[in-house]
Amino acid sequence: MSEEQVIRVRDVMKPDFDMVDGMDTVETALGKNMLHVETKCLIVKKRNPDDEFGLVMLSDIARQVLAVDRAPERVNIYEIMTKPAFTVSPDMDIRYCARIFSRFDLSRAPVVENGEVVGIVSYTDMVLKGLKRKRQTA
Secondary structure, three states: OOOOOOOEHHHHOEOOOOEEOOOOEHHHHHHHHOOOHHHOEEEEOOOOOOOOOEEEEHHHHHHHHHOOOOOOOOOEHHHHOEOOOOOEOOOOEHHHHHHHHHHHOOOEEEEEEOOEEEEEEEHHHHHHHHHHHHHHHO
């Protein structure tokens, strides 16, 4: 009887992500800070140690700025972000992460270890990287 290999979030997450300040405008955040477009989101920094991380998806910008014809230079990130962001541990089994995503209708989440963001994980990462890795070890 073979033991099934556990694939963890850290095995499939993207270690590159973009962080912005909640006071940044959408224009500034997209222009200066969005270097990793493949993550499709921006992580909003904590204001202090007791604060929580926020998250802004490109779809949030499309719905709350572009679609309603708001000027990106006049909209601050804090106005459109989701806060607190739902975060996951890098040691979590991707099967449980996928269940959380399904239950709470998420598509991506910051990966937090020891109070610091270490990456970002999405359904795409879990499916494409996780299942591919599982097939290679089988």
